[in-house]
Amino acid sequence: MELLPQILFGVVLLAGIGFFAKNVKTLRRNIKLGKNVVVSDNKPLRWRNMARIALGQTKMVVRPIAGLLHIIVYVGFIIINIEVLEIIIDGLFGTHRIFAPLGVIYNFLIGSFEILALLVIIAVVIFWIRRNIIRLKRFIKPEMQGWPKNDGNIILYIELVLMLLFLTMNGADFQLQQMNVAHYTHAGSFPVSQYIALLFEGLDVSSLILIERTAWWLHIVGILCFLNYLYYSKHLHILLAFPNTYYGRTTPKGQFSNLESVTKEVKLMMDPDADPFAAPVENENDTPPEKFGASDVVDLNWVQLLNSYTCTECGRCTSECPANQTGKKLSPRKIMMDTRDRLEEVGKNIDANKGEFKEDGKQLLGDYISHEEIWACTSCNACVEACPVSIDPLSIIMDMRQYLVMEQSAAPSELNNMMSNIENNGAPWPYNQMDRINWTQEN
Amino acid sequence: MENVLKVPTMAELFAAGKQPEVLFWVGCAGSFDDRAKKITKAFVKILNKAGVSFAVLGTEESCTGDPAKRAGNEFLFQMQAVTNIEVLNSYGIKKVVTACPHCFNTIKNEYPGLGGTYEVIHHTQFLRDLVSEGRITLEGGKYKGKRVTYHDPCYLGRANSIYEAPRELIKKLDAELVEMKSCRKKGLCCGAGGAQMFKEAENGDKEVNIERTEQALETKPEIIAAACPFCNTMITDGVKNKEKEASVGVMDIAELIASAQDL
Ligand code: SF4
Numbered sequence: 139m140e141l142l143p144q145i146l147f148g149v150v151l152l153a154g155i156g157f158f159a160k161n162v163k164t165l166r167r168n169i170k171l172g173k174n175v176v177v178s179d180n181k182p183l184r185w186r187n188m189a190r191i192a193l194g195q196t197k198m199v200v201r202p203i204a205g206l207l208h209i210i211v212y213v214g215f216i217i218i219n220i221e222v223l224e225i226i227i228d229g230l231f232g233t234h235r236i237f238a239p240l241g242v243i244y245n246f247l248i249g250s251f252e253i254l255a256l257l258v259i260i261a262v263v264i265f266w267i268r269r270n271i272i273r274l275k276r277f278i279k280p281e282m283q284g285w286p287k288n289d290g291n292i293i294l295y296i297e298l299v300l301m302l303l304f305l306t307m308n309g310a311d312f313q314l315q316q317m318n319v320a321h322y323t324h325a326g327s328f329p330v331s332q333y334i335a336l337l338f339e340g341l342d343v344s345s346l347i348l349i350e351r352t353a354w355w356l357h358i359v360g361i362l363c364f365l366n367y368l369y370y371s372k373h374l375h376i377l378l379a380f381p382n383t384y385y386g387r388t389t390p391k392g393q394f395s396n397l398e399s400v401t402k403e404v405k406l407m408m409d410p411d412a413d414p415f416a417a418p419v420e421n422e423n424d425t426p427p428e429k430f431g432a433s434d435v436v437d438l439n440w441v442q443l444l445n446s447y448t449c450t451e452c453g454r455c456t457s458e459c460p461a462n463q464t465g466k467k468l469s470p471r472k473i474m475m476d477t478r479d480r481l482e483e484v485g486k487n488i489d490a491n492k493g494e495f496k497e498d499g500k501q502l503l504g505d506y507i508s509h510e511e512i513w514a515c516t517s518c519n520a521c522v523e524a525c526p527v528s529i530d531p532l533s534i535i536m537d538m539r540q541y542l543v544m545e546q547s548a549a550p551s552e553l554n555n556m557m558s559n560i561e562n563n564g565a566p567w568p569y570n571q572m573d574r575i576n577w578t579q580e581n
Numbered sequence: 582m583e584n585v586l587k588v589p590t591m592a593e594l595f596a597a598g599k600q601p602e603v604l605f606w607v608g609c610a611g612s613f614d615d616r617a618k619k620i621t622k623a624f625v626k627i628l629n630k631a632g633v634s635f636a637v638l639g640t641e642e643s644c645t646g647d648p649a650k651r652a653g654n655e656f657l658f659q660m661q662a663v664t665n666i667e668v669l670n671s672y673g674i675k676k677v678v679t680a681c682p683h684c685f686n687t688i689k690n691e692y693p694g695l696g697g698t699y700e701v702i703h704h705t706q707f708l709r710d711l712v713s714e715g716r717i718t719l720e721g722g723k724y725k726g727k728r729v730t731y732h733d734p735c736y737l738g739r740a741n742s743i744y745e746a747p748r749e750l751i752k753k754l755d756a757e758l759v760e761m762k763s764c765r766k767k768g769l770c771c772g773a774g775g776a777q778m779f780k781e782a783e784n785g786d787k788e789v790n791i792e793r794t795e796q797a798l799e800t801k802p803e804i805i806a807a808a809c810p811f812c813n814t815m816i817t818d819g820v821k822n823k824e825k826e827a828s829v830g831v832m833d834i835a836e837l838i839a840s841a842q843d844l
């Protein structure tokens with residue numbers, strides 16, 4: 139009988155972690171649906187970027203208010219997780235406040251957790267107000283309707299409830315300690331929850347224990363649920379921000395990668411010694427000619443897919459986007475959200491069809507992202523610069539342009555004119571190459 | 582006072598067995614566009630005045646391929662790139678200066694992977710170096726005390742992190758540099774990049790260049806300085822649209838310097 143709570147706890151913990159592991163597996167599988175790119179350069183710089191941008195939140199504070207509030211919630215969450223460790227040990231071994239012998243240090247820790255919890259509550263409330271009362275422009279764009287909007291609020295509610303449970307648990311514990319109830323050793327300092335304890339004055343021991351235990355259980359079960367909510371939510375960024383900033387670009391933002399498959403063909407065309415009748419050099423396995431650019435998620439590379447899962451839907455990219463600012467349909471955030479939604483759809487399709495993707499007649503380009511969006515981009519890199527977690531929406535836009543132009547010849551006609559001018563005259567306008575130096579003679 | 586421009590071509594120098602200090606990559610806009618040609622000439626005047634040994638490719642120069650690449654035509658881009666690289670390499674070019682941030686970005690960042698590695702410098706960096714080496718002097722000219730705001734071209738600023746060279750030059754002219762509300766890393770695009778220059782914009786409620794021009798005009802400038810021929814065109818159009826062309830000039834940094842010296 140004594141052991142029952144411990145066994146129950148073990149089961150809940152295992153279920154929570156097991157389900158999470160399953161989600162992580164799906165996540166990995168989906169990301170690996172992307173094309174392979176090797177990212178092995180510049181390791182020291184990559185670690186530094188991760189430390190600076192993900193851990194150090196340097197990009198968040200570009201917008202000071204949101205940045206500061208975010209840091210509070212972020213630090214709060216990381217630090218309060220030390221408390222979760224204690225909860226897990228207590229839960230498994232039937233102990234109570236196992237770290238209490240740390241004495242002064244313990245008091246200090248619990249005290250600072252409480253203050254952080256209070257700060258988190260304040261930050262979360264302000265966040266909620268920004269989203270729902272002030273209705274900041276970037277949170278009410280068209281792509282934020284429905285689930286994304288609810289998701290943003292649900293996260294705030296969960297965080298609020300978790301913090302309140304934590305404080306309630308401590309408040310009841312504090313009250314029990316005051317009453318010298320056995321098992322409730324005097325430990326910890328309770329700068330915040332001592333005020334909650336005031337509400338509990340006059341309650342008998344068994345009700346107090348009931349409150350304390352309920353809060354304790356709900357808190358830890360809540361955390362496990364939250365852990366499993368991540369996969370379905372923009373909140374996944376709390377984990378993926380780390381790999382994503384590591385794998386983020388380290389080259390100048392203006393440098394777009396050169397398509398290797400094209401290089402091979404161009405070299406062959408330009409090489410006067412090439413034998414036009416020579417059998418094409420093939421890899422061992424007869425691969426079909428590579429598709430240029432991207433029309434669906436599997437044409438993107440895995441870093442781009444990781445990007446899509448990492449997106450926090452904060453809309454900083456979109457609010458800096460010149461196209462979006464001037465009322466065009468393009469929103470770089472939507473590019474990332476669409477990519478993730480389509481990737482999820484492909485993943486579910488694979489799960490439903492015993493590990494094989496069954497053609498569903500849909501693709502990212504056209505069914506999710508319109509041509510109009512793709513062509514509205516000025517390639518200005520404002521979105522890339524603005525993203526606090528090193529996401530590159532521009533690279534996806536450019537890959538789709540490549541598909542439209544090289545596979546579909548579907549460029550807007552003015553661009554076709556521009557390109558044929560370059561082809562024929564070596565300039566985007568219909569001028570004669572031989573007139574290129576005439577400016578030296580003109581006044 | 583129209584001086585005769587001295588613009589040697591690589592072919593001429595090569596025939597004479599000479600190698601210039603630097604190749605001036607003029608670019609398509611700089612060669613053909615009426616507004617941009619003025620920038621090209623202003624820059625050449627400064628080069629002549631400072632006695633810089635340079636050359637242009639002239640008719641051997643061809644589009645870098647930037648607009649093709651940003652439009653998604655990687656084939657055309659690489660064809661252009663490989664052709665240009667062949668010419669540049671055949672002359673043994675080591676150092677390239679250009680007044681166009683798009684040419685700058687493409688040659689600097691995208692040509693090396695295709696066999697063309699050069700030291701590539703934007704003209705604002707080049708001019709700053711000329712100033713710091715004392716080869717040209719700027720102080721106390723006709724821009725003293727004038728309100729100048731500077732528009733960061735995306736392909737110079739965010740794309741390549743060059744924010745200070747043009748600003749240093751404006752300050753050297755003793756002008757009063759006033760910043761727009763979005764500048765440097767947060768600078769708003771003029772609307773021309775990504776091959777937008779060559780097409781109509783998608784449906785929206787405003788043109789990007791108008792938005793940017795409004796931001797510039799908010800600073801109450803006498804001059805809006807640019808460092809890119811495309812930005813220059815876009816903002817010039819914006820200023821015209823706002824009917825402010827009589828009171829607000831749109832000028833390239835090279836033009837500011839050349840006219841400050843009455844070149
Ligand atoms: S690069 Fe394209 S999508 Fe990104 S901010 Fe600029 S215009 Fe918008």
Ligand code: SF4
Pocket residue numbers: 448449450451452453454455456470471474524525526527528529531
């Ligand atoms: S791409 Fe980056 S900036 Fe844009 S919404 Fe996602 S996380 Fe925010």
